[in-house]
Amino acid sequence: EPEVTQTPSHQVTQMGQEVILRCVPISNHLYFYWYRQILGQKVEFLVSFYNNEISEKSEIFDDQFSVERPDGSNFTLKIRSTKLEDSAMYFCASSGLTGGSNQPQHFGDGTRLSIL
């Protein structure tokens, strides 16, 4: 069964450093997402991406964050200058063989980001 894959599984970074989280969505999906989950809390939406541009973003997704689909398979989340409060699990998801809302989003197993 096709799945979303994320690398690395765990990333440890010094505060103030840049970090790039990588994702390979399910092939032929059209919509891509990043969510995060701080330990013990709810999963929170960060950003959605469709047709090579951001379609929606949350208040969390400020100027320190950016997303990119550099080729036909990868989808990345970059945090330019990490802060302690960026420590969380970051999940990538994809959906939509045909596009549109009301499609199940399928998640990867996440990258645990630890900021020191």
Add this chain to the structure above:
Amino acid sequence: GESVGLHLPTLSVQEGDNSIINCAYSNSASDYFIWYKQESGKGPQFIIDIRSNMDKRQGQRVTVLLNKTVKHLSLQIAATQPGDSAVYFCAENTQGGSEKLVFGKGTKLTVNP
């Protein structure tokens, strides 16, 4: 504003019993709901979804019920097994073209042998 909440943070059942996990949502504009299962160290795993034009949907050993009148969603798991132990989240999507899922806090289901 948008919010999805769960009535119980933990649920403990005996193996073989049926489990019912509840979810309350406050956004009447939500028209699509998903239940996810999250095992330790893993990402949310899709279980079942339901659209607002339905009130019941069945899968393999799972049933989702939607009551739009009281804005309540439930997940029923039949013949619960130890492998069902996990945290279960409901998530909602609001109509109007938004792709964002709003997640609830989660219910931890423990299945005792």
